[in-house]
Amino acid sequence: MTEITIRQACPDDAFLLAPLLNSTQEPHFHTTAERLRAAMQKEDAVKYLLAERAGQLLGSVSLSFPDFHPQHVWLRFALHPDHRAGREAAGLFQKAGALAQGRPFAWTSVRADYLSTQPDLPALGFHEVHRTFGGGFYLDAPPASRQRLEDDLAQHGIRITPAAGFQGDPRLETLYQTVKQDKATAEPTIPAANDLLNDPESLWDAAFVALRGAEALGLVLPERARLGAWNAVLLVRQDMRRQGIGTALQARACAALWTQGVTFLNTAGVKTDRAYLGVLRQLGANIEPDWIAYEAVMA
Ligand SMILES: CC(C)(COP(=O)(O)OP(=O)(O)OC[C@H]1O[C@@H](n2cnc3c(N)ncnc32)[C@H](O)[C@@H]1OP(=O)(O)O)[C@@H](O)C(=O)NCCC(=O)NCCS
Numbered sequence: 001m002t003e004i005t006i007r008q009a010c011p012d013d014a015f016l017l018a019p020l021l022n023s024t025q026e027p028h029f030h031t032t033a034e035r036l037r038a039a040m041q042k043e044d045a046v047k048y049l050l051a052e053r054a055g056q057l058l059g060s061v062s063l064s065f066p067d068f069h070p071q072h073v074w075l076r077f078a079l080h081p082d083h084r085a086g087r088e089a090a091g092l093f094q095k096a097g098a099l100a101q102g103r104p105f106a107w108t109s110v111r112a113d114y115l116s117t118q119p120d121l122p123a124l125g126f127h128e129v130h131r132t133f134g135g136g137f138y139l140d141a142p143p144a145s146r147q148r149l150e151d152d153l154a155q156h157g158i159r160i161t162p163a164a165g166f167q168g169d170p171r172l173e174t175l176y177q178t179v180k181q182d183k184a185t186a187e188p189t190i191p192a193a194n195d196l197l198n199d200p201e202s203l204w205d206a207a208f209v210a211l212r213g214a215e216a217l218g219l220v221l222p223e224r225a226r227l228g229a230w231n232a233v234l235l236v237r238q239d240m241r242r243q244g245i246g247t248a249l250q251a252r253a254c255a256a257l258w259t260q261g262v263t264f265l266n267t268a269g270v271k272t273d274r275a276y277l278g279v280l281r282q283l284g285a286n287i288e289p290d291w292i293a294y295e296a297v298m299a
Helices: 011-022 033-040 088-098 112-117 146-154 170-182 245-259 274-282
Strands: 005-008 047-053 056-064 072-079 105-111 127-138 158-162 208-212 215-225 228-236 264-270 291-297
Touching: 005 088, 011 033, 011 047, 011 056, 011 072, 047 088, 056 088, 072 088, 105 112, 112 291, 146 158, 146 245, 158 245, 170 215, 170 228, 208 245, 215 245, 228 245, 245 264, 245 274, 264 274
Parallel strands: 072 105, 228 264
Antiparallel strands: 005 047, 047 056, 056 072, 105 291, 127 264, 127 291, 158 208, 208 215, 215 228
16 A cells, blocks of 8 residues: 655645644634635744645644743644544654654643544553633623622622722732632643733723722633633632622623623633632533643654
């Protein structure tokens, strides 16, 4: 049988590569040959290696080199359905080593319901490092429980109020600095909280603070994002948790965004973060299947 050859892709390969990529990725990432061709012509473009036999495309692996993760090459395998269990993936991975620019590790991330489109990652030397979740709120109505949650808190002297007037207020800064390290992280998918509260993309019009008297107990602060808004900050002071404050803050932010006509609030977190997931589930967020992150030593 003719040997498998591996070569670097060029923009003319986009026509066949685009449907192969689309068949192994969530609809959110689907592309067209035209868009892929244009992306491949950019200076810092993602590189693609192709596995072929007798001119037929059997599979590919993409390589990208994010600055914020300098020890890792990010790989994404896309194999033809008839060639997922074959030698193509091993050949692609080995060849990727030569293009790794000295980065010692490989990283790949797969949503659980797309695992069947992937080669046998453990057989290639990958091991699972963590799971994260994505999803969010479809904002077609304000959360039904919002008022009840706030009435319950009011009985304990806690009120949820717009945070816009508290920008730069030392109470909010102190709260943020005290609690930000509690955010569950899974580098690089879920990075540590920002050092400072004031991100230029922050949506202060949909931000709320929980107050008891003059004390700041919790904060929700969304950010602008490509698909609407992003649930950037949600935190409650350690000694005030598990009393419904986080859920009430989140409900209020969802209601405000809905009023502003935002249709989706993106969320993401670490799969083991039961507190955050608890808040999201109580309010009916749509949580997608896990993203599984794998690491390997570069071949
Ligand atoms: C996430 C966070 C804001 C939740 O605030 P909270 O006020 O404690 O949340 P609530 O009291 O509204 O909890 C809502 C539900 O979440 C779940 N939950 C909350 N904390 C939990 C915990 N420690 N373990 C398991 N489930 C938990 C429960 O189902 C709870 O409902 P219940 O108490 O009726 O059972 C808070 O834990 C926090 O500040 N964490 C650090 C910052 C962070 O990680 N933010 C999220 C990412 S931006």
